[in-house]
Amino acid sequence: MSKNILEVNNLSVSFNTSDGQVHAVDNLSFNIKAGEVLGIVGESGSGKSVTASAIMGLLTSGNVNLSGSIKLNDFEIVGAKDSEVRKLRGSDIAMVFQDPLSSLNPYYKIGVQIGEAYETHHPDASKAEVRNKVIEVMKKVGIPEAERRIDSYPHEFSGGMRQRVVIAIALINDPKILIADEPTTALDVTVQAQILDLMRDLQKTSNTSIILITHDLGVVAEMVDRVLVMYAGRAVEVSDIKAIFSAPIHPYTKGLLNAVRSLDSAIREKLATIPGTPPSLLNIPQGCAFNPRCSYKQWAGDKCLVQKPELHEIGNGLTACHLSKTDIERMNKDELPVV
Amino acid sequence: MSEALEVKNLVKTFPVGKKGFFSKPAGYVHAVDGVSLAIKSGETLGIVGESGCGKSTLGRVMTHLLPATDGQVLLNGVDVTRAKGEELQKLRRTIQMIFQDPYSSLNPRHTVGRIVGMPLVVQNINPAQGRKKRVQELLELVGLNPEHYNRYPHEFSGGQRQRIGIARSLALEPKIIIADEPVSALDVSIQAQILNLLQDLQKQLDLSYVFIAHDLSVVKHVSDRVAVMYLGKIVEEAGSEELYSKPMHPYTLALLSAVPEPNPEKVRQRILLTGDVPSPINPPSGCRFRTRCWRATELCATTEPPLVQISTNHKVACHFPGPTPLPN
Numbered sequence A: 001m002s003k004n005i006l007e008v009n010n011l012s013v014s015f016n017t018s019d020g021q022v023h024a025v026d027n028l029s030f031n032i033k034a035g036e037v038l039g040i041v042g043e044s045g046s047g048k049s050v051t052a053s054a055i056m057g058l059l060t061s062g063n064v065n066l067s068g069s070i071k072l073n074d075f076e077i078v079g080a081k082d083s084e085v086r087k088l089r090g091s092d093i094a095m096v097f098q099d100p101l102s103s104l105n106p107y108y109k110i111g112v113q114i115g116e117a118y119e120t121h122h123p124d125a126s127k128a129e130v131r132n133k134v135i136e137v138m139k140k141v142g143i144p145e146a147e148r149r150i151d152s153y154p155h156e157f158s159g160g161m162r163q164r165v166v167i168a169i170a171l172i173n174d175p176k177i178l179i180a181d182e183p184t185t186a187l188d189v190t191v192q193a194q195i196l197d198l199m200r201d202l203q204k205t206s207n208t209s210i211i212l213i214t215h216d217l218g219v220v221a222e223m224v225d226r227v228l229v230m231y232a233g234r235a236v237e238v239s240d241i242k243a244i245f246s247a248p249i250h251p252y253t254k255g256l257l258n259a260v261r262s263l264d265s266a267i268r269e270k271l272a273t274i275p276g277t278p279p280s281l282l283n284i285p286q287g288c289a290f291n292p293r294c295s296y297k298q299w300a301g302d303k304c305l306v307q308k309p310e311l312h313e314i315g316n317g318l319t320a321c322h323l324s325k326t327d328i329e330r331m332n333k334d335e336l337p338v339v
Numbered sequence B: 001m002s003e004a005l006e007v008k009n010l011v012k013t014f015p016v017g018k019k020g021f022f023s024k025p026a027g028y029v030h031a032v033d034g035v036s037l038a039i040k041s042g043e044t045l046g047i048v049g050e051s052g053c054g055k056s057t058l059g060r061v062m063t064h065l066l067p068a069t070d071g072q073v074l075l076n077g078v079d080v081t082r083a084k085g086e087e088l089q090k091l092r093r094t095i096q097m098i099f100q101d102p103y104s105s106l107n108p109r110h111t112v113g114r115i116v117g118m119p120l121v122v123q124n125i126n127p128a129q130g131r132k133k134r135v136q137e138l139l140e141l142v143g144l145n146p147e148h149y150n151r152y153p154h155e156f157s158g159g160q161r162q163r164i165g166i167a168r169s170l171a172l173e174p175k176i177i178i179a180d181e182p183v184s185a186l187d188v189s190i191q192a193q194i195l196n197l198l199q200d201l202q203k204q205l206d207l208s209y210v211f212i213a214h215d216l217s218v219v220k221h222v223s224d225r226v227a228v229m230y231l232g233k234i235v236e237e238a239g240s241e242e243l244y245s246k247p248m249h250p251y252t253l254a255l256l257s258a259v260p261e262p263n264p265e266k267v268r269q270r271i272l273l274t275g276d277v278p279s280p281i282n283p284p285s286g287c288r289f290r291t292r293c294w295r296a297t298e299l300c301a302t303t304e305p306p307l308v309q310i311s312t313n314h315k316v317a318c319h320f321p322g323p324t325p326l327p328n
């Protein structure tokens, strides 16, 4: 692992809406190395998909305010011409979207849609070459009877099959960075295991970097090297995979991990949740955005209510929490009383 | 407990490869192929299985969003397979569906208030507190801010949209809810909230759930019984505890072994299924799982194994059921 292939610095994204400004991403910084798998987890609505769209250069509509920097191999995406970003999109950097339905056009055969992704970046390819490439990639992602199903329409596929089509589109140009936003949520676990294997292979053989956005902490545990935890548009923790599961350094991460079930959990017991509801992004709480739901804030005095915690190092990880190192260690041993 | 909802030998096929309106289709997708199930009132039946094995189609036929090709749907013992008009309206009130896809299931041009209130309008129901108030209560019930009444779906994240769908499905106070991947778009803490909520509502309102999901730990958590589907058929059905502790069908074994473990230190012994997922247009002869099964013999290719009771609370469709031996 070497140089950073992607560097995101102080990225902020807000949307103007009729109700006011929605602060979807707030001063976010992170990076990823060649061949690294970075997981992004966090609250529903915490800005994970918006971050992905920003990296893909897709946030161009009139109601978006975007600032900060996103550098892909020294190429600055923020503020770049759309024509230049389009050259990168689908070749150097590709994305698998959360929503398998709307990323496919219902009126075109799936073979045409997969082929289009190839033709865009290989304008000289012959028809036969494109067709072969399409069948090859369809097989790679496990679509049965590829030769026949190449002429099917999206509605003839189940949710899971459609997601394989979407993944085929992303992989056809062997991207350097693959952003996968909930790539396996619609798939059964055996197919999920195959797709995860596929992504792992890709990462190993082509040294592709992967940004994996998911709610499934089992998938995170299996796939990623490092985890970025988001809450209300901010990074609250960045830690190595082992560290985050054994000793999370932010109260939100701790709460998230408490809510995880495994196959060993008992049937019908009440699940642990984080009290309260996610904040409105129109009106993010002062100080630490997590403070209204935090069970540990009294240990940091009044700071949490007034001062925004900056991301800083604790051990090998980064946390945006006012708790002292000792208190975080006590939290992990469940020795820090909660309120 | 009475059988709230029962399906008998349910079949749903889709024509494929039709060239013109009057021409014959080239084949049929056998999406649901002879499924029989019963859900008691107040009970949760989990359904798991391969992507594309027909779970959503089964749910849609149960809720009358799709007509059955063959077989019966019984509601409290009454055949409603071909319900129309008034009867269908009533049925719609009793059975509701929460959809898998939080994007396409919400009309992008309607406000959240309108979406959640739509069932009330369609069924011409005027709650005592007024429709708007009722909708705001529903939003609050699922953990959304009632102030979001006038916002549009695109302004919400995937997870928030799924909660809008859940609020909508609760509007008519149904008795049976078919939940198709209701929490897969949510983060685990919100998942936990919604699962707790669904369980509380179940107790309060004596709701029955059919809970379709890929997440086997979620299904285990919420279900009294679990049915495992493969290519349009039920291959195993058992009480939750029983199914997870004593799986008998090779596909169930493979499925359980593939669940990712939320612990990077723990590695589970995986059963890797080889071979392609067979096509539902031309399902394999005999046992449909045989092309990927490490126990398959000649018998499996010639004779379809029926779903048989092997103990009071356990049915399996396999010629060689059992928890072992595993493949290498």
Ligand SMILES: Nc1ncnc2c1ncn2[C@@H]1O[C@H](COP(=O)(O)OP(=O)(O)OP(=O)(O)O)[C@@H](O)[C@H]1O
Pocket: A015, A017, A022, A023, A024, A042, A043, A044, A045, A046, A047, A048, A049, A050, A051, A098, A281, B154, B155, B156, B157, B158, B159, B160, B185, B186, B187
């Ligand atoms: N075009 C838009 N206009 C207004 N608000 C938007 C827009 N797009 C996204 N948002 C808001 O930005 C916030 C972040 O959304 P995003 O989709 O990134 O969340 P997420 O972390 O991916 O959530 P999930 O896990 O539920 O997918 C949400 O509150 C959403 O409502």
Ligand SMILES: Nc1ncnc2c1ncn2[C@@H]1O[C@H](COP(=O)(O)OP(=O)(O)OP(=O)(O)O)[C@@H](O)[C@H]1O
Pocket: A155, A156, A157, A158, A159, A160, A161, A186, A187, A188, B014, B015, B016, B029, B030, B031, B049, B050, B051, B052, B053, B054, B055, B056, B057, B058, B100, B280
């Ligand atoms: N309208 C349709 N026309 C043709 N085939 C269809 C149609 N709807 C569904 N199918 C097919 O029926 C089969 C069952 O699909 P269904 O969506 O019920 O599966 P599922 O078990 O819900 O899958 P997933 O887990 O991926 O959601 C699939 O092979 C699908 O391609």
Ligand code: SF4
Pocket: A250, A251, A252, A288, A289, A290, A291, A292, A294, A295, A296, A297, A300, A304, A309, A320, A321, A322, A323
């Ligand atoms: S900064 Fe304070 S409120 Fe925020 S997570 Fe840390 S202790 Fe809790």
Ligand SMILES: [Mg+2]
Pocket: A048, A049, A050, A098, A181, B157, B158
């Ligand atoms: Mg998202």
Ligand SMILES: [Mg+2]
Pocket: A158, A159, B055, B056, B057, B100, B180
């Ligand atoms: Mg489905």
